[in-house]
Amino acid sequence: MSQIRLFPRSNSFQEIIPLPSSKSESNRALIINALAGGDIDNLSNLAEARDTQTMIRLLADSANPIADVLDAGTTMRFLTAYYAITGATKKMTGTARMRERPIGILVDALRLLGASIAYENQEGYPPLQIGGFQYAGSRELSIRGDVSSQFISAILMISPLLPEGIALQITGSLGSKPYVEMTLAQMAQFGIRAEVDWTQGLIEIPAQQYAAAPFAVESDWSGASYWYSMVALSPFEDSSLELLGLKEESLQGDAAIRDIMLPLGVKSTFTGRGYLLTKCEAVSELTWDFTDCPDLAQTISVVAAVKNIVLHLTGVESLKVKETDRVLALQNELKKLGAELREMKTNELYTVSGSFISQGIVPVIDTYDDHRMAMAFAPVGLLREIVIHEPGVVAKSYPSFWNHVDLLLKSSTNE
Numbered sequence: 291m292s293q294i295r296l297f298p299r300s301n302s303f304q305e306i307i308p309l310p311s312s313k314s315e316s317n318r319a320l321i322i323n324a325l326a327g328g329d330i331d332n333l334s335n336l337a338e339a340r341d342t343q344t345m346i347r348l349l350a351d352s353a354n355p356i357a358d359v360l361d362a363g364t365t366m367r368f369l370t371a372y373y374a375i376t377g378a379t380k381k382m383t384g385t386a387r388m389r390e391r392p393i394g395i396l397v398d399a400l401r402l403l404g405a406s407i408a409y410e411n412q413e414g415y416p417p418l419q420i421g422g423f424q425y426a427g428s429r430e431l432s433i434r435g436d437v438s439s440q441f442i443s444a445i446l447m448i449s450p451l452l453p454e455g456i457a458l459q460i461t462g463s464l465g466s467k468p469y470v471e472m473t474l475a476q477m478a479q480f481g482i483r484a485e486v487d488w489t490q491g492l493i494e495i496p497a498q499q500y501a502a503a504p505f506a507v508e509s510d511w512s513g514a515s516y517w518y519s520m521v522a523l524s525p526f527e528d529s530s531l532e533l534l535g536l537k538e539e540s541l542q543g544d545a546a547i548r549d550i551m552l553p554l555g556v557k558s559t560f561t562g563r564g565y566l567l568t569k570c571e572a573v574s575e576l577t578w579d580f581t582d583c584p585d586l587a588q589t590i591s592v593v594a595a596v597k598n599i600v601l602h603l604t605g606v607e608s609l610k611v612k613e614t615d616r617v618l619a620l621q622n623e624l625k626k627l628g629a630e631l632r633e634m635k636t637n638e639l640y641t642v643s644g645s646f647i648s649q650g651i652v653p654v655i656d657t658y659d660d661h662r663m664a665m666a667f668a669p670v671g672l673l674r675e676i677v678i679h680e681p682g683v684v685a686k687s688y689p690s691f692w693n694h695v696d697l698l699l700k701s702s703t704n705e
């Protein structure tokens with residue numbers, strides 16, 4: 291088993307972190323650009339993330355009857371809709387975990403539109419066999435919003451190509467809403483008009499053509515969150531980081547990290563080329579709703595656990611169907627730091643509390659094939675020696691993560 295051992299340094303840091311690009315923006319830009327018939331060179335700053343490299347590889351490989359998305363949720367969901375509308379014949383598959391991640395809501399919606407899609411094993415889960423599209427003539431479509439917003443983004447991106455466009459009614463609560471807004475904003479940059487009524491949960495997009503356009507991907511705010519943790523956890527008051535390539539007005543909902551980290555002790559100042567993070571006073575108790583930014587829940591839970599801040603989390607239901615069951619993974623691993631993630635009200639409210647163990651047996655953190663488990667726990671190494679199993683998991687979204695960590699921490703790697 292490979293592992294990385296991280297050790298604290300005895301001094302503060304003032305560094306510049308050249309963040310990776312957003313895989314969410316990249317994967318949308320790639321699908322939209324393909325539907326617009328644009329050249330890939332129109333897209334700049336595409337992510338080095340494996341999820342994006344997988345999307346690029348699969349879009350370029352139209353002759354291959356098998357599309358293996360590995361563990362990339364957006365690649366799976368967006369390509370399913372893309373292959374359906376373009377009439378491709380494809381078997382879509384992925385890792386063992388991908389075969390446990392739901393896709394039935396998207397498949398049902400695509401079938402109603404006229405796609406022919408069969409399940410290879412279990413109903414509602416990959417692998418899928420996609421083959422042929424015969425428009426079924428319904429402009430009105432309902433879709434649940436409470437399992438994954440990626441189903442909605444996938445339908446929206448193909449909707450201008452439908453003969454009558456779409457009137458998409460989102461039913462139930464909508465999780466990860468900023469990702470749907472990101473989809474609409476990126477479609478708008480490629481010429482697509484949409485009417486959105488969030489109070490009714492209704493999105494209307496007339497039939498229309500995408501216009502190829504240049505698009506530059508912003509740095510990744512989800513990846514930025516781990517550097518916020520580094521500043522929050524640094525024991526030295528003068529530690530600071532400048533994160534490059536972030537905008538003040540972002541398409542990414544995870545830019546909310548600026549607001550969440552302020553009470554946790556990190557101040558953000560826009561520098562024109564990114565954000566400067568400096569330390570400030572932290573609170574002792576915080577309540578946060580992660581419905582709009584589920585990918586930040588692990589980052590924040592670890593920071594709260596280490597700073598002995600009592601954290602009440604809501605809006606974390608979707609964490610159970612991501613790269614791993616992230617609630618369970620956090621419960622197991624936070625214990626190793628002396629903290630507890632407790633379910634207070636079934637599926638609704640969780641609390642992180644406890645007191646951080648700063649000395650003694652070195653905690654060995656398991657990562658469950660989840661990039662965010664590795665990256666969320668790495669900053670703990672600023673305060674005590676810690677071992678992280680399978681550090682290579684970060685490649686899903688942030689392949690250069692450990693190179694950047696080397697700027698702040700001492701480390702040694704075992705294969």
Ligand SMILES: O=C(O)C1=C[C@@H](OP(=O)(O)O)[C@@H](O)[C@H](O)C1
Nearest residue numbers: 314364438439440466469585608
């Ligand atoms: O559309 C996207 O780019 C994403 C949407 C979110 O997923 P859910 O909509 O499943 O919550 C998020 O967790 C994921 O990392 C990326």
Ligand SMILES: C=C(OP(=O)(O)O)C(=O)O
Nearest residue numbers: 361362363364585612613
């Ligand atoms: C949930 C994630 O990704 P996806 O759903 O695209 O696999 C993530 O990156 O945290």
